Amino acid sequence: MPLAREESSPLFAGTAAGTLRLIFYLAMAMVLMVLDHRNGWLWRLRYATAIVVEPIYRLASLPADGFHAASVAFADRRMLTEQNQRLREDLLLANAKLNRMAAVAEQNQRLKELLDTQHSLELHVQLARVIGVDMGAYRHRIMINLGARDGIKTGQPVIDAHGVVGQIVDVLPNSAMVMLVTDPDHAVPVVIQRTGLRTIAYGSRNGQQLTLPNVPMAADVHEGDKLLTSGLGGRFPQGFPVGEVSNVGPAPTGMFLEAHAEPSADLDRVDEVLVLHDLAESAGPPPPAQPAGPPASEAPVPASTAAAPRAPAPVFTTPPAQSAPTGTPQT
């Protein structure tokens, strides 16, 4: 260590100029934070600087990718053979199930056409790879390698082979950020498979669980119940597995039962995910009935204002042919 003495760093007292500078920078940081919090500038800025930011992500994910490649390259031959065998069996089983389902699905489709509903069992998905970048501990975010150029939009659901992973929250040109279902700020409308009870699964504050904080006291919820997406709210399509109830107890408020659930998706070691492109059929409340009384021009004011927010409602009246690769835009 060079022992040069600098007069700029006195032994005890600092200078007032240094403190002033600190205050200046702190104020600037706070202004930035408030502006960003209010307007969400950060993502616009990131989108603009994506040409710098994205290569850095790819660079930072190299160690994880290298580790993955090495684990494959040095894997035991026997292990690989075993894995191959297992996958083959799984595929056989899945194919057998699919073949049985095909007939049923077709029948279902016909019946649904008769009923004039437009739920479809088809999936429009895009395969995405997870970029191995750390977005901070307890942030419940992952990065995928598809972005605006691949047609990804904010709000699209993301699933893996076992269940719902989360949804897209931010999009860069070639990558996108996915908020996991375990994030405390995330909520999914779910239905309990066994009983059909509808409730909402939130992420939980500590760790890798889901919380269902407001299950009615009298509800029939057991350990081991499967949670599926209910399709309400119109963001997640209906019928994807979300989790499995691991324990149920009275909530701290005493008004409700609180259940905890393990997410079905393999959130910890998810490698490849599917981004869903067909958005859920909007299963909200039906559009208000046309007032049968006076003509619309003379209708009372409240009726017309009630009808106004449901402007995209004609979706319900269109014939069922509307499948959604182009998608109804959703905010």
Added chain:
Amino acid sequence: MSRQRLSFWWFVGTLVAALLLMLVPLPHVLDAFKPYWLALVLLYWALESGEQRVTLGLAFILGIFADLLTGVLLGEQALRLCVLAFIALRFRSRLRFFPMWQQTLAVLALLINDRFLLLVVRAFAGESTPPALWWASPFVSAVLWPFLFLLLDDLRMRLRLQ
């Protein structure tokens, strides 16, 4: 002249490496124990070169970069690194000549202070409070500090950089 340039690039290189290390994922179990590399490297340079290199402005810009990369809240890390750099520079003359264990304790205190700041910022931004294990990171960083300090110092000596 070229040595001076080399030492400048060494300085920049360590900071960029710290930014990258911040993004490199650890195995999932160790996620919570990830040290705050950027703060450690910035602290090293603040103690080593003082105001010649590490100024509040540099800390601010570095923090903005880090915010851009992690995408949390623009200005959050800028604020934290500014406070860190300010305290480190203010007490630099004393911190430098502390024995290593005392220096480590000082670093620990700085980093815990940093976590408190982060907690306050997050509370204002309306995020939920993190679990208890979240506080483990400063301790891991403090344990790593002597090794990082000795490593960087040794490399600097070997390369005869300033």
